[in-house]
Amino acid sequence: MFLTRPLICSSLALGALGIFLPAALAEGHGAHGAHHEGHSEGHHEGHHEGHSEGHHEGHHADHHANHHEDHHVSPADEGSSTAALIGSDGSEIGSLTLKQGPHGLMLRVEVSPQGLSPGWHGLHLHQVGDCSDPGSYTRSGGHVGKRAGGHGLMNPDGMEAGDLPNIWAAADGSAGYETVTNQTSLSALTEGDGSALIIHAGPDDHQAQPIGGAGAWVACGVIS
Numbered sequence: 001m002f003l004t005r006p007l008i009c010s011s012l013a014l015g016a017l018g019i020f021l022p023a024a025l026a027e028g029h030g031a032h033g034a035h036h037e038g039h040s041e042g043h044h045e046g047h048h049e050g051h052s053e054g055h056h057e058g059h060h061a062d063h064h065a066n067h068h069e070d071h072h073v074s075p076a077d078e079g080s081s082t083a084a085l086i087g088s089d090g091s092e093i094g095s096l097t098l099k100q101g102p103h104g105l106m107l108r109v110e111v112s113p114q115g116l117s118p119g120w121h122g123l124h125l126h127q128v129g130d131c132s133d134p135g136s137y138t139r140s141g142g143h144v145g146k147r148a149g150g151h152g153l154m155n156p157d158g159m160e161a162g163d164l165p166n167i168w169a170a171a172d173g174s175a176g177y178e179t180v181t182n183q184t185s186l187s188a189l190t191e192g193d194g195s196a197l198i199i200h201a202g203p204d205d206h207q208a209q210p211i212g213g214a215g216a217w218v219a220c221g222v223i224s
């Protein structure tokens with residue numbers, strides 16, 4: 001199955017709210033399939049066909065309801081990912097750790113001295129796990145969940161799933177950062193061609209289009 005990333009992000013976000021989950025995704029859930037089969041087989045031994053069918057349908061519906069509510073904490077969304085953060089000259093400037101938790105995705109960024117210019121920097125999740133073009137990093141694509149006019153944590157018409165708070169670097173260029181988001185998940189970010197964490201040259205004003213005036217892309221970390 002192939003879907004574009006914006007579609008995946010919007011269906012996951014809506015699914016987490018319990019509003020909508022595509023039938024194809026629900027049916028593809030491995031644990032559900034196994035449970036469904038085992039139950040139906042056991043029931044067919046020594047029970048009338050009509051009774052079995054009615055019981056079976058009721059159980060099926062219950063299971064689907066649970067699956068909707070628990071989607072954002074399902075075992076498939078657990079796990080962690082660690083990556084190097086690469087600066088604009090291609091050298092390693094720090095590290096990036098992502099951990100999926102029960103209420104969202106925890107991101108931690110650590111930057112070594114001289115890694116960044118001092119002050120605030122925009123930081124976003126971009127759509128492609130490709131940091132092979134240091135100095136531009138345009139191969140990492142647009143923001144996760146990108147849509148026209150949608151960027152910005154403070155935008156009334158926003159936000160995009162890849163939008164995150166700024167990171168602040170000290171006078172020596174080092175930085176430490178931790179945030180959590182429930183607008184995407186580790187499984188959504190790592191599937192297919194992955195995604196990337198990008199740090200920009202300047203701060204994101206969280207409102208201007210398309211990237212909050214954050215400027216050039218100065219650091220990149222592959223999320224896979």
Ligand SMILES: [Cu+2]
Nearest residue numbers: 123124198211
């Ligand atoms: Cu960005």
